[in-house]
Amino acid sequence: MKKIVAIMLALTFVLAFAACNKNEADKPDVKGEGVMTHAEYIAAPLDSQVTVETYVQAKQSWWEDKATVYSQDKDGAYFLYNMACSEADYAKLTPGTKIKVTGYKSEWSGEVEIIDATFEIEEGNYVAPATDVTALLGSETLIDHQNEFVTFKGMTVEASTAPDGSEVAFLYNWDGSGEDGSDLYFNVSKDGKTYNFTVESYLCDSSTAVYAAVKNLKVGDVIDMEGFLYWYEGVNPHITSVAAAK
Numbered sequence: 424m425k426k427i428v429a430i431m432l433a434l435t436f437v438l439a440f441a442a443c444n445k446n447e448a449d450k451p452d453v454k455g456e457g458v459m460t461h462a463e464y465i466a467a468p469l470d471s472q473v474t475v476e477t478y479v480q481a482k483q484s485w486w487e488d489k490a491t492v493y494s495q496d497k498d499g500a501y502f503l504y505n506m507a508c509s510e511a512d513y514a515k516l517t518p519g520t521k522i523k524v525t526g527y528k529s530e531w532s533g534e535v536e537i538i539d540a541t542f543e544i545e546e547g548n549y550v551a552p553a554t555d556v557t558a559l560l561g562s563e564t565l566i567d568h569q570n571e572f573v574t575f576k577g578m579t580v581e582a583s584t585a586p587d588g589s590e591v592a593f594l595y596n597w598d599g600s601g602e603d604g605s606d607l608y609f610n611v612s613k614d615g616k617t618y619n620f621t622v623e624s625y626l627c628d629s630s631t632a633v634y635a636a637v638k639n640l641k642v643g644d645v646i647d648m649e650g651f652l653y654w655y656e657g658v659n660p661h662i663t664s665v666a667a668a669k
Contacts, residue, residue, distance in 0.1 A: 452476065452496050455545075458523065461499035473528045473537060477501050478549040479520040480572055481651065481663070484625040485513045491625075492516060493570065493651045493661075494524075495551045500570035502536040502653070504529075512544075521547035534654040535569060553649050561616050565658060573652045573660070577668050578611040580644040592640040604629045607637045611646070620648070623661040636665040 454460060458476050459467065467473050477494040484491045490508035494501045503524060508516075516522070526540025553574040559565040560575070582590035586599045593609040595601030597619075607622040627633045640646070647669060650662035 452498065455523065461496060464501070464528070465499070467528050469528055469530055471528055472525065474523065474525045475501055475537070476521065476523050476545065478547070478551070479516045479518055479522060480551055481518065481626060482513070482516055483623065485510060490516065493572075494522070495571060497549065500572070502534065502570045503540055504536045504538050506537070506540040506542055508542070515544060519548040519550045521545045521549070532655050533657065556652065557613060560613055560618060560658070566654070568652050569654055571652050573650065575611070575648045575660070578613050578646055578648065580640050580642055580646065581610040581612050581617050582642045583608065583610050590642065592642050593637050607634065609637055609640060618658060620650070620660050620662050626661055627663055633663055633665050637662070640665070
């Protein structure tokens, strides 16, 4: 009887914890004084100073006291490029960490980002669920989700052309000029249209499961993927997870 009571109490705790987390995720972001909403950020002109509150989703790199970070709030995402950051503070930027960022809105080859930024850590935590944007591929509205954590489902691996002219499932670098440890580029299709996706080696290096998964792909495989909706001369997702389609 005591064992049953203990199990029921544990189950009640788990359910209450899950409900608490769900309620936290469902709460709207309340921005501090002088902080832009995501809509205001989108409307701000390029090269203007912006201040946003956002949540770390993943870290791409740290070098010479500068960090590049994928971040998101409950309304949209922000790519923070070469943000001023000590190595000690970089270690604190775990997924979900809330930060207040002030920098300048910029664009590079279609990718809208915040540059020359500083930040401070605030109270709060939020990890964004992956938004399924498969149906938006090829549409003008896909860019509305730029830099968000997204998923693509039921995509077919298409051949890439290696430097020697052979057909392969992926390339090291966009033109096949790299080697193990370089960025991985691979083609996938949906509804007759082909797209080029990337495993960005600073974000997911050769020791990661996604890097190994892409190296094991075969032309014709049907896969589901997660990643960040980066932009470079068009959609160029930075993929963080690859699995056989469900």
